[in-house]
Amino acid sequence: AFCFAIDKVIPSHLASVHPMDIGLIRGYGIFDFFRTSHYQPLFLSDYLDRFIRSAAKTHLYLPYTKNELAQIIHDLIQRNDLEFGGIRMLLTGGVSDNHFTPTQGSLFIFCEDLDFPSPSKYEYGVKLLSIEHVRAIADIKTTNYAFPVWHSAIWKKEGAEDVLYHSNGIISESSRSNIFVIKNNKISTPDKHILHGITRKRVLELAPETEIKELSLKDVLDAEEVFMTSTTKKILPVTQIDDRKIGDGKIGPITGKLMEKFFEMEKSMILS
């Protein structure tokens, strides 16, 4: 496989990062991740915008324009024959004398196999484990996922798919997904302390009637339907939170309809 490392495309096994890079020492870096389908990078423009925004907000130097990044990505898709796969863009904080001040970092763009949830999860839904937590600098896609990685041992042991973060009774998101709630046939989703997901954005286009508002943990537990959204999960129904069943514990009609619409939208993009 080939990847883009710093300033050129090279065989992936030759890519390296300096051990004193503050991406490693301090966890200071940013990334983004998207999918290809039939060799097309889906919603690439949105992912590039978010990556460029994350770099600017974290004061990291990104030496390529949006168009140049897109060209690098199209080149990698061809060279790696990436019909269906994931692509990760990563920008580190760079080697820094004081181990603190970002310098010119290293840019890596590489391809990955996709790890979708199993078909039965789309049929029966998944469980989330609620946990009191709020992500720091939530709207920047930083590489620092120390807390989710550390905590994953707990939700895995509980048979959950992931967590549901809440703080002072107000929910935000899951560790790698956004959350939508349906009550009285009305869809709503929170807007604060979240990463603004590209999949969330697509769902808001498919269901423009969605209300963007603060939601309590009680709102979610009392909901008729709940689903989570992310690049690799797409729209994944949530049918249990902790020991509580959501609605009747089955996938609800509004979630089912949106899953269909999302599937159709993706298909029409490939055909166009």
Ligand code: PLP
């Ligand atoms: N929230 C967090 C914290 C994430 O890490 C992610 C994706 O990685 C998302 C939400 C979902 O975003 P997207 O739909 O762009 O994958």
